[in-house]
Amino acid sequence: MIVTRTQKTGFSFYAGLVLLVFYFPVFCIIVASLSKKRFFSFPYTSDDMTFKWYNDAINSPQVHDFVGVSLRIAGITAVASVAIGFFSALAYARYRWRGRQTFQRLVLLPLFFPQSVLGLALLMWFSFLDVTTAWWTAAIAHTVWIAPITTLIISIQAYGLDESLEEAARDMGATRWQIMRKITIPLLLPGMISATCFAVLLSWGNFALSLYTTGADSALPEWLYARMTSGYQPMVPAVGVINVGVAIILVIALFAIVRWSTRKSRHSTSSH
Amino acid sequence: MSDASPVTPQKPRLLERLPGLIGALSASPFALLMLFGFVAPLLCVVWFGFMPPKTFSLLQAPTLENYQTIFNQTYFKSALWSLGLASVTVVILLVICFPLAFAMAKIFRGAASFITYAIATSLFVSENIRLFGWVIGFMKNGVVGGTLSKVLGLQIDSLLYNIPVIILGMVYVYLPFMLFPLVLGVKMVPDQVREAAFDLGASRWQVFKKIDLPLAMPGVMIGSLLVFVLSVGAISEAKILGGQKVVTIASDIESEFTYAQNWPLGSALSTMFIALTTVVVFFALSRFDLEKLLGKKPSE
Numbered sequence: 158m159i160v161t162r163t164q165k166t167g168f169s170f171y172a173g174l175v176l177l178v179f180y181f182p183v184f185c186i187i188v189a190s191l192s193k194k195r196f197f198s199f200p201y202t203s204d205d206m207t208f209k210w211y212n213d214a215i216n217s218p219q220v221h222d223f224v225g226v227s228l229r230i231a232g233i234t235a236v237a238s239v240a241i242g243f244f245s246a247l248a249y250a251r252y253r254w255r256g257r258q259t260f261q262r263l264v265l266l267p268l269f270f271p272q273s274v275l276g277l278a279l280l281m282w283f284s285f286l287d288v289t290t291a292w293w294t295a296a297i298a299h300t301v302w303i304a305p306i307t308t309l310i311i312s313i314q315a316y317g318l319d320e321s322l323e324e325a326a327r328d329m330g331a332t333r334w335q336i337m338r339k340i341t342i343p344l345l346l347p348g349m350i351s352a353t354c355f356a357v358l359l360s361w362g363n364f365a366l367s368l369y370t371t372g373a374d375s376a377l378p379e380w381l382y383a384r385m386t387s388g389y390q391p392m393v394p395a396v397g398v399i400n401v402g403v404a405i406i407l408v409i410a411l412f413a414i415v416r417w418s419t420r421k422s423r424h425s426t427s428s429h
Numbered sequence: 430m431s432d433a434s435p436v437t438p439q440k441p442r443l444l445e446r447l448p449g450l451i452g453a454l455s456a457s458p459f460a461l462l463m464l465f466g467f468v469a470p471l472l473c474v475v476w477f478g479f480m481p482p483k484t485f486s487l488l489q490a491p492t493l494e495n496y497q498t499i500f501n502q503t504y505f506k507s508a509l510w511s512l513g514l515a516s517v518t519v520v521i522l523l524v525i526c527f528p529l530a531f532a533m534a535k536i537f538r539g540a541a542s543f544i545t546y547a548i549a550t551s552l553f554v555s556e557n558i559r560l561f562g563w564v565i566g567f568m569k570n571g572v573v574g575g576t577l578s579k580v581l582g583l584q585i586d587s588l589l590y591n592i593p594v595i596i597l598g599m600v601y602v603y604l605p606f607m608l609f610p611l612v613l614g615v616k617m618v619p620d621q622v623r624e625a626a627f628d629l630g631a632s633r634w635q636v637f638k639k640i641d642l643p644l645a646m647p648g649v650m651i652g653s654l655l656v657f658v659l660s661v662g663a664i665s666e667a668k669i670l671g672g673q674k675v676v677t678i679a680s681d682i683e684s685e686f687t688y689a690q691n692w693p694l695g696s697a698l699s700t701m702f703i704a705l706t707t708v709v710v711f712f713a714l715s716r717f718d719l720e721k722l723l724g725k726k727p728s729e
Contacts, residue, residue, distance in 0.1 A: 160536050168532035172540070175529055176547055179604065182562020183554075185572045189565045197565060199575030245459035247452075254452025264459070267467055269655065269710045271662020273679050274699050277686055278470035281696070285473055285487055301466035304459060358553035365664065369686075378555040385561050385669065394565070397558040404553040412546055 183401060190394035197391070210395035220380075220396060226292050227361055227377040234299040235356040239349055241300070242307030246345070249308060250315035267305050272365035275302065280369040290372030298370040299360045306359065307352040314348025347418030354411045358404060471703065478697035485692055495697035504681060504698060508705075511678040514592075514667075515660040518599040519653050522607040525600070526652070530611035531641070535620070545612075548605050560598055560669045564589060590672035598666035603659055607652040614648015615641070654713045658706050678702055 189197045193207040214220055248254070249261055267275070279298045283290050322344070326336045342349075364378035371379065377400070384393045479491035482498070499505075533541040551559060566572045567588035577583045588594065618641055626636045642649070660666075664679040678698065685695030 165536060168528065168536050169540070172529055172532055172537070172544055175525065176544065179548065179551065179601070181566060182559050182601070183551075185562040185565040186558065188572060197568075198570035199572045200579055241458045241462055244455040244457075248456035248459070252452035252455060254449040254456075256449075256456075257452060260456050260460075263463075266710070267463070269658045269706070270467075271658070271679065271702070271706065273662060273664050273683065274474075274702060275467070275470070277682065277695070277699060278474045279466065280686075281477055281692065282470035282473045284485070297466055301462060304462060308459065362553050362555040364555055364557055378557060381555060381561075382557045382665075385557060385564070393561070397554075397561065400558060401554050405550055408546060408550045408553065 186394045186397045186401070189391075190398045192391065195391060196389075197394075210392045211399070214392050214395045214399060217392065220377075220392075223375055223377040223380045226371070226374045229292055230296045230299060230367070230371075230376060231357045231360040233293065233296040234303055234360040235353050237296070237300045238304040238307045238356045239311075239352050241304045242311050242352055243342075243345065243349060245304070245308040246311035246315045246348070247341070250312040251318060251320070264305050264308055267302055272302060272363075273368070276366045276369035279366075283370070290370050292371055292374040292376075294372065295367050295370040295374070295376065296360075298366045299363060302363075302366060303356050303359055307356055310352040310355060311345055311348040314345050318344055347414065350414050350418075351411055354407055354414075358407055362400075362404070474696045474703070475700050476696075477693055478700045480693040480696075482693050483691050495694045498694060499697060499701065504678075507676045507681045508678045508701075510675050511661050511663075514596060514599060514663075514675070514677065515657050517596055518603060518660045519607075519656050521596065521600050522604060522656055523649070523653065526604065526607045526611050527615075530608055530615050530648075533608075533612050534615035534618075541612075545609075548608060552605055556602055557665055557669065559602065560665055563594070563598060563601070563670060567594065589670060590674055592671070592675060595666050595671040595675060598670040599660045599663060602663075602666065603656045606655040606659060610648045610652035610655065611645070612648070614645035614652070617647070618644040650713055654710065658710060661706060662702070 188199065190210055191206045191208070192198075192201055193205045193209070194201065245260075245264065248257070249264060276298060279294070279301070280290065283294055288294060318341070322340050323336050326340055331339070362378060363376075364382060367376040367379055368382075377396070381393060381396060384390055473487070476487060476491075478495055479493070480487065480489050480495075481492050482494060529544075533544055537544070564571075568574070569587040570578075571587075573588065574585050577585055622644070623636055623640055626640055631639070662679050663677065664683060667675050667677045667680060679702075682695050682698045682702065685691045685698060689695075
């Protein structure tokens with residue numbers, strides 16, 4: 158497409174503006190996390206700046222507990238939703254079978270569903286089953302919501318899967334398990350890795366589902382929410398910033414993995 | 430049995446002959462998860478909605494009392510608020526995101542992926558933390574108020590707790606859900622068609638109306654749908670940014686479950702809410718083929 162210089166400048170300016178507004182809240186949180194005052198007010202001088210809240214956040218046993226709960230939930234959610242997503246992606250994108258179209262339509266349904274209502278529904282369901290909610294019931298709730306996402310991510314990779322490689326292996330007498338282990342899994346691995354990152358991150362930040370399904374255990378977003386709506390502590394923005402930092406590092410890692418895998422697959426197709 | 434040996438090697442071949450079985454088998458872990466974690470809980474909600482008020486048991490005689498309460502009281506008001514806020518959010522996001530999506534799909538090169546990652550990163554930060562950033566920005570003596578008073582000597586009160594701020598919060602939180610489908614949609618518009626239209630003397634506005642918009646429609650529909658459904662169910666924006674100004678249906682449901690301890694009424698409200706969103710989603714999804722959008726690799 159032919160693009161004039163003014164057009165390009167105009168669009169760049171607009172995109173920059175959107176990004177600036179978009180990152181304004183993050184900037185505010187960073188500013189607040191460095192303020193020495195017990196109650197935040199702006200602007201402040203460099204004398205009022207401190208890293209104390211970061212120190213407090215890192216050394217708080219309370220925060221450690223919430224991080225522990227969140228990590229456990231994220232870990233189990235990631236493993237479960239990537240394992241389930243791997244098979245459902247094959248059903249979604251690779252195999253032709255009756256019911257495939259229906260499956261493709263229904264897979265995404267939980268995503269279009271308000272999470273707060275899903276969390277409540279699971280709370281009632283667990284109470285009906287006489288199950289006491291705890292961190293592991295929250296992991297089930299997260300998996301219900303995240304498995305469709307991992308399915309989608311792995312499906313995109315599975316669409317690019319060269320079926321003839323599997324067929325060739327079968328013609329040469331490989332068993333189903335060998336084909337799976339030597340061909341299907343390695344070829345879908347980049348998709349599975351990015352699905353894992355997505356699962357960990359989305360579970361880590363999830364609030365609406367955790368709120369109702371963690372029971373006596375509490376995940377980090379729940380603690381942050383409680384401290385924001387009542388009983389503000391200056392530690393809250395510091396914990397928030399640490400959270401954002403971890404997310405950014407993971408996204409950069411994700412970006413690097415995707416880059417690496419596309420380069421690798423381009424390399425392998427050109428050598429055929 | 431002596432003739433068991435010819436049967437055993439038949440087993441993998443049975444799988445080969447029935448590709449339908451492999452597909453169904455692969456889909457089954459997911460299907461089981463959804464039956465246990467999605468369908469059963471939803472049935473539970475629907476059934477609970479027919480239980481007498483203030484019970485915690487599912488084993489009572491069903492009644493329509495909760496639905497009568499809903500229609501006799503002001504719950505429809507919060508439903509209308511939710512629908513209204515969600516519709517406004519969708520419209521504003523379409524206006525903000527279309528030019529950006531267009532630039533990302535057609536004009537930018539490296540910058541497009543930078544913007545993608547910059548915006549996708551926000552998805553991983555808990556929604557509440559990001560909304561809290563606006564609170565710090567807009568509260569009395571916050572980043573905006575403090576700067577204004579320092580630079581211009583202008584004293585302003587808190588900018589929070591009103592309806593525009595709630596809408597700002599929703600627009601902000603759901604922007605990625607509009608932007609990314611729109612980028613996919615705009616990528617589906619072939620450059621040649623646009624150029625042909627320009628060559629034939631079409632104005633910029635005509636090209637937008639007759640070519641860009643219709644050809645990008647799948648993306649527009651999916652983005653709008655996602656944003657609409659997500660923001661109808663939104664709870665944090667109205668709570669954190671809006672104070673008690675507006676009660677949305679999601680916070681009505683939440684308070685029935687927490688403060689009021691009236692699970693059956695909360696369930697009846699949820700059921701109506703679910704019915705509403707399901708109708709919208711099914712109607713829209715039945716008109717568009719998702720596979721086409723995802724399977725077709727955008728030309729680069």
